[in-house]
Amino acid sequence: MTHxxxxxxxxxxxxxxxxxxxxxxxxxxxxxxGERLKQMAEIARRYTDLNFGDCKVANKFMMPPEQIMQKHTxxxxxxxxxxxxxxxxxxxxxxxxIGISVVVSGLFDEVFACCKKAxxxxxxxxxxxxxxxxxxxxxxxxxxxxxxxxxxxxxxxHLVKKMVEDIKKKKITIKKAATELAKPCxxxxxxxxxxxxxxxxxxxx
Amino acid sequence: xxIAIDKCVGCGRCVSYCPVGAIQLFRDEQNPKKKKSRIDxxxxxxxxxxxxxxxxxxxxxxxxELKWPRVVRRAFSDPMVEHKETGVPGRGTEEMKTxxxxxxxxxxxxxxxxxxxxPGIGARLxxxxxxxxxxxxxxxxxxxxxxxxFLFEDVKTGRLKPELKxxxxxxxxxxxxxxxxxxxxxxxxxxxxxxxxxxxFSVDLISFPEKEEKGPALEIATKLGFxxxxxxxxxxxxxxxxxx
Numbered sequence: 001m002t003h004x005x006x007x008x009x010x011x012x013x014x015x016x017x018x019x020x021x022x023x024x025x026x027x028x029x030x031x032x033x034g035e036r037l038k039q040m041a042e043i044a045r046r047y048t049d050l051n052f053g054d055c056k057v058a059n060k061f062m063m064p065p066e067q068i069m070q071k072h073t074x075x076x077x078x079x080x081x082x083x084x085x086x087x088x089x090x091x092x093x094x095x096x097x098i099g100i101s102v103v104v105s106g107l108f109d110e111v112f113a114c115c116k117k118a119x120x121x122x123x124x125x126x127x128x129x130x131x132x133x134x135x136x137x138x139x140x141x142x143x144x145x146x147x148x149x150x151x152x153x154x155x156x157x158h159l160v161k162k163m164v165e166d167i168k169k170k171k172i173t174i175k176k177a178a179t180e181l182a183k184p185c186x187x188x189x190x191x192x193x194x195x196x197x198x199x200x201x202x203x204x205x
Numbered sequence: 206x207x208i209a210i211d212k213c214v215g216c217g218r219c220v221s222y223c224p225v226g227a228i229q230l231f232r233d234e235q236n237p238k239k240k241k242s243r244i245d246x247x248x249x250x251x252x253x254x255x256x257x258x259x260x261x262x263x264x265x266x267x268x269x270e271l272k273w274p275r276v277v278r279r280a281f282s283d284p285m286v287e288h289k290e291t292g293v294p295g296r297g298t299e300e301m302k303t304x305x306x307x308x309x310x311x312x313x314x315x316x317x318x319x320x321x322x323x324p325g326i327g328a329r330l331x332x333x334x335x336x337x338x339x340x341x342x343x344x345x346x347x348x349x350x351x352x353x354x355f356l357f358e359d360v361k362t363g364r365l366k367p368e369l370k371x372x373x374x375x376x377x378x379x380x381x382x383x384x385x386x387x388x389x390x391x392x393x394x395x396x397x398x399x400x401x402x403x404x405x406f407s408v409d410l411i412s413f414p415e416k417e418e419k420g421p422a423l424e425i426a427t428k429l430g431f432x433x434x435x436x437x438x439x440x441x442x443x444x445x446x447x448x449x
Contacts (some may be wrong), residue, residue: 003284005438006324006407014436025303029447036447055284062257075302093443101303101444111439122414124304126316126438127423129408129431132399137326147325152284153224153375154254157325162221184222184254186284 003055003151004077004105004189006128008144011107013198016081017149018106018114019189020044020089023075029099030074036098037072041065043096044078047089051079053188055152061183075100077188083114090118145198150185159184167203174199206249206256208242212265215240219266222258224375225250225327250327250375251279274368277330280352281374297378298350301411306444315383315422316411317391321404322376328404330356331370333377336406337363339398340381343390348380388422392429414439 004019022040024033045052045065053059056073068076080086086104093102104111108125115122131138139147139157146160147153163177172180178195208219208228219242220228227248233239242265244255256266271279280286299307300316310316319336322328333353341347341363347354356377358366383391395408408431412419423433 005409006320006434007436008324008434011435021302023299023302025299025306025444025446027448028303028306029444031448033447056287090441093441097443099443099445099447101306102441103302103438104441105436105438107436108439109435115439115441120441120443122439123442124301124310124440125412125414125419126301126440127410127412127419128434128437129410129426130434131324131405131407132395133332133402133405135405138405139325144324151323153323153325153327154252154284155325156222156224156226156254158221158223158226184224184258186257 003187004103005126005151006131006148007105008141008148013145013194014107015110016197017191017194018080018086018104018111019077019191020080020086020102020104021075021077021189022100022102024100033100034072036100037076038069039096040093040098040100041069041072041076043092044089047085048078048080050081050193051077051182051188051190053077053186055187059182059186059188061179079189079191081191081193083110087114087117090114090120094118094120142198142202146181146195149190149195150187151189152185152187154184154186155181155190156184163199164202167199174203206244206251206253207267207269208244209265209267210241212263213241214263215242216262217242218260219255219258222255222260224252224254224325228255248373249278250282250373251275252282252375253279253285274366274372277356277369277372278374281377282327297380298348300380301438301440303444304440305442306446310382310411312413312418313385315388317381317383318409319379319395320376320407320409321379322374323405323407326405327373327375328377328406329370330365330372330374330377332402332404332406333379334363334365334370335402336395336398337379339394340379340391343387343394345381345383345387345391348382351378351380353377353379383422385421388425392425392431396429
């Protein structure tokens with residue numbers, strides 16, 4: 001599962017996009033992990049309420065977070081829009097030392113700067129080395145920015161286009177459209193704040 | 206996924222939710238003034254997005270019981286489904302996410318993943334086979350815990366079970382370890398295969414962050430024209446062994 005990798009977009013847009021995930025290590029710290037995941041989720045949710053989810057359960061737009069936390073499986077996802085909150089969350093997770101793995105995605109320079117401020121020395125990283133093959137089939141870049149916010153590919157480019165049309169026709173607000181786009185992404189890795197900014201840019205006329 | 210035609214009122218609200226555009230509105234033959242939604246079963250990935258969108262008021266969308274080999278579509282397209290073979294939901298493994306606990310990746314080699322069908326268009330499994338067989342020829346050994354490995358008829362050659370070749374999934378990940386003497390061959394193989402597949406694929410590289418670790422791999426990738434995104438994943442190293 002590499003579902004928070006390969007997010008595309010302009011640097012300025014990616015500066016407001018930091019998905020965080022936790023994951024238990026099967027056979028190493030999975031026994032009784034539900035309570036630990038819940039403790040960590042409670043910490044993270046104090047610093048960001050943009051999204052929250054567990055891909056085997058639901059995201060916060062489908063089910064209340066408290067209910068998701070009762071059903072935790074192997075991990076959860078949240079997403080941050082700013083470094084200040086991310087650093088504060090990283091610091092507290094480190095201090096509490098609960099023992100479940102945490103991964104943060106984003107611009108490497110930004111994430112490493114946050115790690116440094118939080119006193120964290122990351123042991124491993126993962127690079128995205130592009131999209132290959134029959135690229136003519138891909139969505140255009142402005143749609144791909146939304147689609148790649150769900151690494152499982154559950155956010156439809158057709159839905160992005162529909163939301164843009166509906167905003168232009170004043171059938172839906174930008175905020176509600178961003179939420180509608182976040183719903184199919186079960187994990188909660190989709191960033192509705194960034195989606196709002198992108199939708200505003202696409203519907204400016 | 207299926208739509209019960211007798212329940213569908215032809216509102217078309219489900220159409221845009223399908224990631225691969227497999228739902229279309231068509232004119233009802235019984236009543237040409239009305240429209241109905243229809244799912245193209247050959248294109249449908251069984252991801253469940255249309256069903257979970259909860260936009261169908263008459264509840265015409267339903268999940269049928271799937272049999273082999275079609276059930277593979279759902280297993281690789283719906284993250285809510287846990288693979289029986291691996292116990293991991295979704296398409297891959299824990300890969301780098303828990304490495305500070307498991308020690309799966311070691312210094313001096315790299316983890317790689319080729320995600321067929323990503324982003325957002327899906328792929329027939331024959332494309333996965335094409336890539337897997339080309340990598341196997343370079344001596345690549347596929348990650349045994351990845352659910353894709355269970356689709357191979359011959360895991361050494363990357364040959365798929367024949368009945369799976371035309372099945373379509375949202376994405377499937379080929380995971381493997383690359384040793385220094387394999388790097389050039391692997392990247393060249395991926396470059397060569399790029400023009401031969403019908404779908405798209407994304408390439409991932411897992412490394413320790415120090416320059417002497419990531420440097421050799423990134424240098425070869427860049428030389429062969431692979432872009433290195435400025436964003437990626439960072440394991441914070443906060444996990445530890447807790448099971449007693």
